[in-house]
Amino acid sequence: MATPGNAIDPIHQFEVNKIVPIKIFGVDASFTNSSLFMVIILGIVALVMVYGTRKRSVVPDRLQSAAEMAYEFVANTVRSTAGDHGMKFFPLVFSLFMFVIVANVLGLVPYTFTVTSQIAVTFALAALVIGTVIVYGIYKHGLHWFKLFVPSGVSPILLPFLVLIEVISFVSRPISLSIRLFANMLAGHITLKVFAGFVVMLVGAGAWAPLSILPVAAIVGLTAFELLVAVLQAYVFAILTCVYLNDAIHPGH
């Protein structure tokens, strides 16, 4: 993969390039292609939500029904997972869901950059969720919130171990939340690129060229599958956010 030019490099799509180099007090805060796509994602979300809900007609047009469906879907998820108190966090969950789903789906368009395939981005989102859980939990319940780590009805000999395990289990939440999204997107895009590489290799292999139809068929199937994964992972991210927020709202069970 080291040969430049015509080399097939499935990792190349994940490279972050600086568009406008910016340095603030020695910290690299450059505007990269990743930042550019985040801005595009925000633009798309804002367009769908603001422009779509502008007319407020009783019989919605396509954009309005898309906006309404997104709202209802997330609102139902929040209500059924975190209860009615969870609706306090609806703006957070909805923003996360829309950002992730648009980032995932936009990433499937050729020549785009998949923001959610960067663990820095997904971990920042997960850290935001867990930070909200901790801050709101302590703000609302004070030290009682830490009862979350103390399982009830356990013999006192086992209790210290279980508390330690619970703490580690809590620490593992942002890790699993971010790794799941990042790994799904990364693996899917690499698979697509590798299969696309097979097509190029087979076409260039003389007598084997007719076989190149096989990886093309595989790519068609995989693209549909990736679309499913993209939507599903956004949904899973949103629902797990609700589950974790539920711990902040009602700790101790």
Added chain:
Amino acid sequence: MNGENGKRDADEKALKARLENLSGALDARRRQDEAQKAQEKASIPGGETGKAMSLGFRVLSEFVAGVIAGGVIGWLLDKWFDTSPLFLLVVGALGTAAGFMNVYRIAAKPTSPGSGGPEIGKQ
């Protein structure tokens, strides 16, 4: 004699009415639950395969995350206290246990307080 009989009749009637009322409410509740379940099923794209796959991936990542969290915490403690590899082993083992606990939690109980977790715990 006759009055007592009438009273009993009235009692029985009231009881029957209450019972009917209750079972009617129960039926309504059940229908509502079923409708909600059906809606949830319909609203998840890809249906069963996608749901099963996301559950599988969730189990995997929860387990791996537990092991990673334990390993990293142990390694950092070792670095601070210069006790390598004591904490890495102990906390790493606890982290593995935490991973199993995460998986157990997914399998054992529905995640939601109300309708039993839209995406899991239906088997």
